[in-house]
Amino acid sequence: MQLCQQCPSDSSCQICLEGLGAGNAGKKVIPPRPIHLVHLASDTRYKAELRAISRIAVGVYGLEQWQAGRYEVELASDFRIIGSAIIPYRDSPYLVLDIEKVLRKEEVMQRLLVDEFHLWHLSHELEPSAVLTDHAASDEGRQQLIREQLDKLAVLQNFQELRMFIADGDKLRLLGNSTQPEDHLKRGLWKLVAKARLTRQNVRESLFSKEMDQVFDTHVLPLPDETCGIAVLNITNAIAAERKRQQAEWEMYRNVLCIVTKGKLILLQDADLYDFIRQSEMLLRYEIKSPADLQGMRRQMTEALVACDLGSRKPLHCVVAINEAATNVIKYAEGGKVELYHSQADQILRIVVSDEGEGILLHDLPKATLIRGYSTVDTLGAGFHVMLEYSDRILVNSSPQGTKIVLEWHHVKIGS
Amino acid sequence: MQYQVKEHEKQATIYLEGELDMTVGSELGNLIRQVGERHETIILDFDGVTFIDSSGIGSLFYATKDLLALGKAISITNVKEDIRDILEVLGFAEALGLEI
Incomplete structure (x- = not known):
C-alpha cells in the first residue's frame, strides 16, 4: 500500500x-x-x-x-x-x-524557560500534538486580541502547582501540602537527585508527565547533610499562557503592519500559505545558492512571466521584486528557492521565495520591511521597499526555521 | 558586469555594461572613486545596463555621494526607460540630487 x-x-x-x-x-x-x-x-x-x-x-x-x-x-x-x-x-x-x-538540548535547559519559548514563538510547538494547527482557534484568537493581552499579566498566576520534597537516602519526604509525584515523574526525580549527589551541584531540568501533556520545571539542590531539596513546578499552564501571549503579539504586529501598508504587507501563518499553494499550479521552481545564480533565475523568471501575458512592463517589475527577495535569501540565509505559482480560481500570480535561515525576529520586522536604508549589509537597503512598490501584496512568514516571502500579483489570467 | 573607462583632460566617462546586481560588490564603487580622484567631471554611461537592483546600485550610490560631497560633477546618461523606472523606485537620483 x-x-x-x-x-x-x-x-x-x-x-x-x-x-x-x-x-x-x-x-x-x-x-x-x-x-x-x-x-x-x-x-x-x-x-x-x-x-x-x-x-x-x-x-x-x-x-x-x-x-x-x-x-x-x-x-x-x-x-x-x-x-x-x-x-x-x-x-x-x-x-x-x-x-x-x-x-x-542541555543548553536549552540552562536558560530561562521563557527565553526558550521565545525561540518557538512562531512555530508554537512544545509537545508533538501542539505542532498541529487549529484553524478555528487561530481565527478566534484574532478576535480576542485584547483579552489575550490581558493574559500577559496572568502568566505569573499560572504557576498552579508547586511541590517540594526532600530526598533522604532512598526516601522522598513530602513538604507542606505536596502530593506524591506519579511514578513516571518520580523516576525522573531520582535521576536528577543522583546527578546532583554526584556533581554536588544544583540541577535544573524540565521533566514531562508520562502522557507528555504536563511539563515540570524541576530544581534539585544537594544539601550538606547528604539530603537533596527538590522543587517541582508545574508550568504547563504558564507555557500555554506564554504561547498565547506570543500569538497575541504576533497578531498585533500583523495588524499594525497591515494598517501601515494599507493592506499590502501581511504576516502569514504557515498553514495559510499551504492553503494558497494547494490551490495553485506551479509554473517554475529555481534553486538559488550563490549570487551567480541570480542571473539565471531572472532569465528563467522573465521567460515564464512573459509567457503569462502580463503586458509589456509588468514582467520586468515582477522580476525586479523577485530579485530583491532572492537577494535577501543569499545575503541572510545560505540560499533557498524561488517558486512561481498561478491560481486560476483567484487569478493571482504568486512567487514564493523561501529559505531555511534564522528568520527575521518579530520586533525587527517593521524596521526590516518599512524603513528604507535599514540593512546590516552595505547596500541601499531598499529591498522591501522595491518589493512593496512592484507587487500588489506581500505575505511574510518567518520563524527560527526560515523565512518565506510571497509576492502577489492580482487579476492575472493565463490562457483564455 | 563590465566597465570601460575613457579619460580625457578633465573629464572621464565610465561605460557600464550588463547587469548590476549583488555580484558587483564594492568593485564598481572603488573604480568610481579612483577615477574621481583624477577628474573633476565623471560621466556614468548606462547605455549597456540591462538590469539593476538595490544591492548592485549600493556601492555606486555611496561612491557617487562621496564624490559629490568633494565638489565633483557627476552625471548619469543614456539610461534606458526600464532602468530609469527602477532607479526611481530606489530613490537613487532623488537622494543624490541628480537628474538622470
Missing part, C-alpha cells in the same frame, strides 16, 4: 494515520512540517516531512530508502524525539517512528 497522492491534505484518506497504529488518536500535520532526522546507528542525516502524529508515534515522509533502527527527529533545533523505525508500507518513502523519548 502507498500513501495517497495528496497526502496529507486529502481529508477522506487515512492511510498515513493507519500506519501509526494509534487508532483514532492520530492527527495529520497540516501543513506537513519540514524536519531533519538522523539515523543513529549510521549517523546519516535526512530531510523529511512530518505528516502524522500521535502520542506514541510519528509518521515521516521522505524520498529516502529508510533503514531499520532508531532515529532522532529534530522538530526544532532544541526539541527532539528519539524513535524506533517501523516501515508500514514496503518500499514506501513513509516511515513511522515509535516515540521512545522526548529530548531537549
Whole structure:
C-alpha cells in the first residue's frame, strides 16, 4: 500500500494515520512540517516531512530508502524525539517512528524557560500534538486580541502547582501540602537527585508527565547533610499562557503592519500559505545558492512571466521584486528557492521565495520591511521597499526555521 | 558586469555594461572613486545596463555621494526607460540630487 497522492491534505484518506497504529488518536500535520532526522546507528542525516502524529508515534515522509533502527527527529533545533523505525508500507518513502523519548538540548535547559519559548514563538510547538494547527482557534484568537493581552499579566498566576520534597537516602519526604509525584515523574526525580549527589551541584531540568501533556520545571539542590531539596513546578499552564501571549503579539504586529501598508504587507501563518499553494499550479521552481545564480533565475523568471501575458512592463517589475527577495535569501540565509505559482480560481500570480535561515525576529520586522536604508549589509537597503512598490501584496512568514516571502500579483489570467 | 573607462583632460566617462546586481560588490564603487580622484567631471554611461537592483546600485550610490560631497560633477546618461523606472523606485537620483 502507498500513501495517497495528496497526502496529507486529502481529508477522506487515512492511510498515513493507519500506519501509526494509534487508532483514532492520530492527527495529520497540516501543513506537513519540514524536519531533519538522523539515523543513529549510521549517523546519516535526512530531510523529511512530518505528516502524522500521535502520542506514541510519528509518521515521516521522505524520498529516502529508510533503514531499520532508531532515529532522532529534530522538530526544532532544541526539541527532539528519539524513535524506533517501523516501515508500514514496503518500499514506501513513509516511515513511522515509535516515540521512545522526548529530548531537549542541555543548553536549552540552562536558560530561562521563557527565553526558550521565545525561540518557538512562531512555530508554537512544545509537545508533538501542539505542532498541529487549529484553524478555528487561530481565527478566534484574532478576535480576542485584547483579552489575550490581558493574559500577559496572568502568566505569573499560572504557576498552579508547586511541590517540594526532600530526598533522604532512598526516601522522598513530602513538604507542606505536596502530593506524591506519579511514578513516571518520580523516576525522573531520582535521576536528577543522583546527578546532583554526584556533581554536588544544583540541577535544573524540565521533566514531562508520562502522557507528555504536563511539563515540570524541576530544581534539585544537594544539601550538606547528604539530603537533596527538590522543587517541582508545574508550568504547563504558564507555557500555554506564554504561547498565547506570543500569538497575541504576533497578531498585533500583523495588524499594525497591515494598517501601515494599507493592506499590502501581511504576516502569514504557515498553514495559510499551504492553503494558497494547494490551490495553485506551479509554473517554475529555481534553486538559488550563490549570487551567480541570480542571473539565471531572472532569465528563467522573465521567460515564464512573459509567457503569462502580463503586458509589456509588468514582467520586468515582477522580476525586479523577485530579485530583491532572492537577494535577501543569499545575503541572510545560505540560499533557498524561488517558486512561481498561478491560481486560476483567484487569478493571482504568486512567487514564493523561501529559505531555511534564522528568520527575521518579530520586533525587527517593521524596521526590516518599512524603513528604507535599514540593512546590516552595505547596500541601499531598499529591498522591501522595491518589493512593496512592484507587487500588489506581500505575505511574510518567518520563524527560527526560515523565512518565506510571497509576492502577489492580482487579476492575472493565463490562457483564455 | 563590465566597465570601460575613457579619460580625457578633465573629464572621464565610465561605460557600464550588463547587469548590476549583488555580484558587483564594492568593485564598481572603488573604480568610481579612483577615477574621481583624477577628474573633476565623471560621466556614468548606462547605455549597456540591462538590469539593476538595490544591492548592485549600493556601492555606486555611496561612491557617487562621496564624490559629490568633494565638489565633483557627476552625471548619469543614456539610461534606458526600464532602468530609469527602477532607479526611481530606489530613490537613487532623488537622494543624490541628480537628474538622470
